[in-house]
Amino acid sequence: MRLGIIADDFTGATDIAGFLVANGLSVIQLNDVPDAGLTVDVDAVVVSLKSRSAPVDEAVSQSLAALDWLRQRNCRQIFFKYCSTFDSTPEGNIGPVTDALMQAMGQSITVVCPALPVNGRTIYQGYLFVGAVPMNESGMRHHPVNPMQDANLMRLMEQQSTGKAGNVPYTIVEEGPEAVMAELARLEADGVRYAVLDALDSRHLATLGAAIADMPLITGGAGLADGLCMANPMPAGSREAAEKAGKPLSGRAIVLSGSCSQMTNLQVAAYAGKAPVVRIQVERALGDVDAYAQELLDEVLKAEGGEYAPLVSATVPPKELADIQQKHGAKQASHAVEQVFHALARLLESQGFSTFIVAGGETSGTVSQALEVSGFYIGAQIAPGVPFVRAIDKPVTLVLKSGNFGQEQFFALAQDLARESA
Ligand SMILES: Nc1ncnc2c1ncn2[C@@H]1O[C@H](COP(=O)(O)OP(=O)(O)OP(=O)(O)O)[C@@H](O)[C@H]1O
Ligand SMILES: O=C(O)[C@@H](O)C(=O)CO
Numbered sequence: 001m002r003l004g005i006i007a008d009d010f011t012g013a014t015d016i017a018g019f020l021v022a023n024g025l026s027v028i029q030l031n032d033v034p035d036a037g038l039t040v041d042v043d044a045v046v047v048s049l050k051s052r053s054a055p056v057d058e059a060v061s062q063s064l065a066a067l068d069w070l071r072q073r074n075c076r077q078i079f080f081k082y083c084s085t086f087d088s089t090p091e092g093n094i095g096p097v098t099d100a101l102m103q104a105m106g107q108s109i110t111v112v113c114p115a116l117p118v119n120g121r122t123i124y125q126g127y128l129f130v131g132a133v134p135m136n137e138s139g140m141r142h143h144p145v146n147p148m149q150d151a152n153l154m155r156l157m158e159q160q161s162t163g164k165a166g167n168v169p170y171t172i173v174e175e176g177p178e179a180v181m182a183e184l185a186r187l188e189a190d191g192v193r194y195a196v197l198d199a200l201d202s203r204h205l206a207t208l209g210a211a212i213a214d215m216p217l218i219t220g221g222a223g224l225a226d227g228l229c230m231a232n233p234m235p236a237g238s239r240e241a242a243e244k245a246g247k248p249l250s251g252r253a254i255v256l257s258g259s260c261s262q263m264t265n266l267q268v269a270a271y272a273g274k275a276p277v278v279r280i281q282v283e284r285a286l287g288d289v290d291a292y293a294q295e296l297l298d299e300v301l302k303a304e305g306g307e308y309a310p311l312v313s314a315t316v317p318p319k320e321l322a323d324i325q326q327k328h329g330a331k332q333a334s335h336a337v338e339q340v341f342h343a344l345a346r347l348l349e350s351q352g353f354s355t356f357i358v359a360g361g362e363t364s365g366t367v368s369q370a371l372e373v374s375g376f377y378i379g380a381q382i383a384p385g386v387p388f389v390r391a392i393d394k395p396v397t398l399v400l401k402s403g404n405f406g407q408e409q410f411f412a413l414a415q416d417l418a419r420e421s422a
Helices: 010-022 056-072 094-105 153-160 170-175 177-189 202-211 222-231 238-244 262-272 289-303 318-328 330-350 361-370 410-421
Strands: 003-007 027-031 044-048 077-081 110-113 121-124 127-130 164-168 192-197 217-220 252-257 277-279 311-313 353-359 375-383 386-391 397-401
Touching: 003 010, 003 056, 003 222, 010 027, 010 044, 010 077, 010 222, 010 238, 010 361, 010 375, 010 386, 010 397, 044 056, 056 077, 056 094, 077 094, 077 222, 094 110, 094 153, 094 217, 110 222, 153 164, 153 192, 164 177, 170 177, 170 202, 177 192, 177 202, 202 222, 217 222, 238 375, 252 262, 252 330, 252 361, 252 410, 262 277, 262 311, 262 353, 262 410, 277 289, 289 330, 318 330, 330 353, 330 361, 353 361, 353 410, 361 397, 375 410, 386 410, 397 410
Parallel strands: 003 044, 003 077, 027 044, 077 217, 110 192, 110 217, 164 192, 252 311, 252 353, 277 311, 353 397
Antiparallel strands: 027 375, 121 127, 375 386, 386 397
16 A cells, blocks of 8 residues: 555545545545454555544554554554644644654655645745635634634644754745755754655645655645655556545435534535525533434425525634533533534434535544444535545445635535435
């Protein structure tokens, strides 16, 4: 197997898997660390964890277990995938997990590159930008679980890990793969453990992909995986063959939105003009979850029948979210909302729903776990970073959308494309 990927959340996992498939690699995504006996015959395996906001020791032990599993399958390279907005505060898990993987693999340096230029995430002089602004000035400063208040990736890495961080600036990336490799060697000799790689566009990603093709352990976002593939392209026709595995099935659909990102707020508003929306009330979610989920199901069943599937949404704008969090506590509120989605997803499945379009990484993890799906075949991308996926265990199609991904009409577009290709 070429590549073994450890992803810290479910949408992050489908994001990177979608880019690999779009580059013609055969890919399977496995949710949580699989059984020791499972055999797979693909170019890349993505193990998706729900470790982004887990306690540090859990995130580390889950990631090491995933590493063990992948190494037993002779992966040539291990890729630790985290968010293109580096969702991780100074207390976050990216540093500790990176350290644990480095130690287990005997590595003294690795790279840090969350860039995903096609979705507006670029790295300049080690600072992460979201569109035209540094990350800490973007909507990410209001994130419900990981509010991002710094855009300097070297500082963030050093605050949450054990070593020194350095930067490979875009001026060196512009010079080509050999220059990047030479700079990495220089940084390593200088005692740098985490080399933050600048990347402003896909040309830079291709250069970086060529430069790090032989590094045993790399870390970053899906853009870096795209770069790896660009540097080592598959034969013509591979993409169509790879995408077939995750082709959407036709079936009763529901949209579930648990992301409060800027883009999801826009997507929910746009979809509200086209389809019925059932809103989740956090106060109710904090009470009897099962009874509340049953009520929501009843509302969905009443709302069905239009051109587009009903949407069940907890999505709120930043001000409303801040009020909710102040009143109930951020962790309690987000946990309660996730519990409702968990219970509701099970009820929906029992009623015959088989297409789940989900917004939000944590929410996607919750829904996938509720449906007891152990993994996915990956299909074509609906938008960069959001492919159709098909459960490996049952005839269920899912779309797991990262909070900030997709265009405003995403929820309707996903259904239009599913109808076209089913
Ligand atoms: N109205 C709400 N009040 C409080 N918490 C909420 C509310 N709606 C959603 N949440 C919680 O906010 C969190 C959103 O995280 P999630 O990962 O699903 O979305 P995201 O962070 O926008 O997506 P991504 O991780 O893909 O960028 C979840 O834990 C969810 O339960
Ligand atoms: O990298 C991204 O932005 C996404 O894949 C993600 O991790 C969202 O949770």
